[in-house]
Amino acid sequence: MPSKDIDKFHGVWVYMERAHTGELVTVGKELLGKGRDLADTLGVELASVAMGADVSDEVAHECFAFGADKVYAVEHPLLAGYTTRPYTKAFVEVIEEYKPEVLLMGATAMGRDLAGSVATVYYTGLTADCTELVIDDETKMLHQIRPAFGGNIMAKIYTEHFRPQMATVRPKVMVPLDRDDSRKGEVVRVKPDIGEADLIAKLVEFVPSEESVNIAEADIICAGGRGVGGPEGFALMHELADALGGAVGASRAAIDAGWIEYAHQVGQTGRTVRPVLYIACGISGAIQHLAGMGTSEVIVAINKDPEAPIFKIATYGIVGDLFDVVPKLIDAIKNKRGDA
Amino acid sequence: MRVIACIKQVPDTQEIKMDPERGTLIRKGVPAIINPFDLHAIEEGLRLVEEFDGEVVVLSMGPPMAEDAVREAISMGCHDGVLLTDRKFAGADTWATSYTIAKGVEKIGEFDIIIAGKQATDGDTGQVGPGIAAHLGIPVITYVVKIDEIDLATRKVKVRRLVEAGEEVVETTLPCLITVVKGINIPRFPSLIGKRKAKKAEITTWGYEDVGCEPEKIGLGGSPTRVAKIFTPEPRGEGEMIPGDPDAAVAVLIEKLAEDGVV
Numbered sequence: 001m002p003s004k005d006i007d008k009f010h011g012v013w014v015y016m017e018r019a020h021t022g023e024l025v026t027v028g029k030e031l032l033g034k035g036r037d038l039a040d041t042l043g044v045e046l047a048s049v050a051m052g053a054d055v056s057d058e059v060a061h062e063c064f065a066f067g068a069d070k071v072y073a074v075e076h077p078l079l080a081g082y083t084t085r086p087y088t089k090a091f092v093e094v095i096e097e098y099k100p101e102v103l104l105m106g107a108t109a110m111g112r113d114l115a116g117s118v119a120t121v122y123y124t125g126l127t128a129d130c131t132e133l134v135i136d137d138e139t140k141m142l143h144q145i146r147p148a149f150g151g152n153i154m155a156k157i158y159t160e161h162f163r164p165q166m167a168t169v170r171p172k173v174m175v176p177l178d179r180d181d182s183r184k185g186e187v188v189r190v191k192p193d194i195g196e197a198d199l200i201a202k203l204v205e206f207v208p209s210e211e212s213v214n215i216a217e218a219d220i221i222c223a224g225g226r227g228v229g230g231p232e233g234f235a236l237m238h239e240l241a242d243a244l245g246g247a248v249g250a251s252r253a254a255i256d257a258g259w260i261e262y263a264h265q266v267g268q269t270g271r272t273v274r275p276v277l278y279i280a281c282g283i284s285g286a287i288q289h290l291a292g293m294g295t296s297e298v299i300v301a302i303n304k305d306p307e308a309p310i311f312k313i314a315t316y317g318i319v320g321d322l323f324d325v326v327p328k329l330i331d332a333i334k335n336k337r338g339d340a
Numbered sequence: 341m342r343v344i345a346c347i348k349q350v351p352d353t354q355e356i357k358m359d360p361e362r363g364t365l366i367r368k369g370v371p372a373i374i375n376p377f378d379l380h381a382i383e384e385g386l387r388l389v390e391e392f393d394g395e396v397v398v399l400s401m402g403p404p405m406a407e408d409a410v411r412e413a414i415s416m417g418c419h420d421g422v423l424l425t426d427r428k429f430a431g432a433d434t435w436a437t438s439y440t441i442a443k444g445v446e447k448i449g450e451f452d453i454i455i456a457g458k459q460a461t462d463g464d465t466g467q468v469g470p471g472i473a474a475h476l477g478i479p480v481i482t483y484v485v486k487i488d489e490i491d492l493a494t495r496k497v498k499v500r501r502l503v504e505a506g507e508e509v510v511e512t513t514l515p516c517l518i519t520v521v522k523g524i525n526i527p528r529f530p531s532l533i534g535k536r537k538a539k540k541a542e543i544t545t546w547g548y549e550d551v552g553c554e555p556e557k558i559g560l561g562g563s564p565t566r567v568a569k570i571f572t573p574e575p576r577g578e579g580e581m582i583p584g585d586p587d588a589a590v591a592v593l594i595e596k597l598a599e600d601g602v603v
Contacts, residue, residue: 001556019505083510084470084480109503113482116470120438125564128434128465147573149351149462154573162564200479201512204498208506216504220602244603262485262523263502268461269376269522277602294576298602300593301579314579316596318589328590333603336594 002123003161006101012039013072013100013164015091016050016063017110020081020206024050024059026217027106029066030174034133035104036067038142041135044101045069049094051087053080057187064185067177072098074190081203082110088117090192095122097190100164102142104133107168108216115168125159126166129272131173131295141165150268150291171217172274209263220246220277223266223293226253227282227303227322234260236326237281243333249273249293251283267292281322285310302326341394341492343385344445345418346456346472347378349402349409374409377457379416379527380520384487385455386417387525392492395419397448401429401441407543415530415538422448426547431560434463438471440558443551445476453490453497454517458483469519479516485523490514 039046047070048063055073119126132145268288278296301314398413401424410421459466473480
């Protein structure tokens with residue numbers, strides 16, 4: 001049976017994804033928090049892997065400040081923009097050389113793409129969207145808890161004979177450590193063996209979304225469903241989101257009706273979100289929608305129908321016409337913010 | 341143009357049953373459908389061959405009953421169907437699955453583009469698409485929301501990829517693999533003629549030897565991950581209904597949200 005010499009693999013790694021602007025994405029910092037915990041439990045080092053045309057000392061310093069002991073700075077001009085092949089090849093090279101036992105990555109568009117490729121090429125186990133990661137007391141293996149079937153079941157998964165044990169985690173699931181700028185560490189610079197021949201796809205352009213906040217990372221989401229009634233209704237959702245400094249989400253019904261673009265869809269066929277506050281307006285709460293937002297910290301539901309399933313999972317529910325309730329809510333928030 | 345549309349049959353139910361001992365799904369007695377994202381893959385493939393001529397071959401892996409999903413794809417307009425099915429495939433994780441499907445693709449032979457849904461609604465991993473491409477050594481672009489251009493003469497492809505903060509415009513060359521999000525198109529319904537055709541269609545079924553899989557790399561044995569346990573998540577605590585007219589209810593709500601520290 002295929003396997004790896006697992007005793008040769010040591011240490012916990014966190015892949016530090018960088019945004020198009022070059023700064024670290026939040027999920028990377030969150031994973032350093034979890035990685036620190038895992039590394040301490042195992043009594044091993046926590047390293048961060050950052051890739052790009054260049055990895056500045058500032059980037060490395062950020063990684064240290066959020067918990068890393070070491071940073072592998074993987075630099076090459078061909079890593080300027082993310083494409084799968086050169087990143088995968090460079091990553092596999094670093095894994096082969098330094099052999100981590102655990103490798104965590106953000107479950108972002110980039111992280112999932114890269115993790116799926118790296119795990120395939122290197123031949124190891126990868127578990128997507130973990131919500132909990134723990135080191136098993138006895139085996140010292142990484143136990144990965146993840147939802148499946150839209151959150152209807154949870155599975156505990158592990159990788160027995162292969163290393164690294166790879167997992168992706170969605171944004172806002174783990175908690176970053178408090179930033180500590182006094183923390184220092186070691187930077188290991190790596191120049192991977194990649195060339196023009198690996199540049200089989202090219203990032204031509206990045207078109208930022210017009211929304212200032214994206215729903216995957218928003219702390220507050222105001223979502224509208226069928227009850228919003230039309231595109232005009234979403235103007236009200238935007239107003240509520242603006243008052244709260246949040247982003248606008250939508251149920252599948254609203255997307256399918258063409259009232260708002262797909263990028264706003266929350267749910268099984270849209271995005272999974274986990275904000276601090278989720279306000280569901282005129283959303284009945286089909287199981288597919290709940291799968292995408294059911295782990296939000298506080299859920300507020302506003303719906304005309306007292307029987308709507310959304311009330312079953314809501315922290316607070318108001319039965320009423322959203323066109324009566326939401327404007328009052330906006331005023332109340334503005335007043336409150338004005339007082340503060 | 342030759343398109344391979346990769347699809348998965350998934351259970352269509354809210355009541356998911358698992359085998360608690362083996363940690364695998366019990367598929368018996370549960371209505372099965374084509375993974376919703378894969379319908380968009382099929383649709384995009386059909387649109388491409390309508391524009392460029394050619395055919396869409398639908399490829400799936402699963403138990404024998406997954407043939408229904410392949411037939412449904414043919415009823416939508418796909419020209420040919422292949423099902424990878426073998427008892428030895430059972431228990432495959434995303435590594436072994438993508439390996440097996442890649443072998444199936446190699447056996448199918450020439451193709452220009454492979455299209456798959458961004459993920460399946462049962463496993464929700466999104467790992468098999470990039471996995472297939474990695475096994476085949478072809479370019480992969482995930483989360484495609486629009487194909488901007490395909491030029492068969494120069495073999496260039498330009499697509500838009502939906503990422504967290506916007507869209508990436510990415511260029512690559514054929515043959516490649518893309519995974520698509522729901523926003524890319526609206527899948528068509530099967531036509532009557534399509535349904536008739538699907539009923540009579542010969543579905544090719546291949547086992548592991550037919551596609552030349554190394555036996556130690558398939559099924560549970562070839563899978564790096566193991567399922568230790570399946571359990572039901574803790575239910576969310578009972579919520580609180582706030583009574584009263586809108587003014588009163590909003591006032592109470594704001595107070596509670598402030599207490600929770602969220603506004």
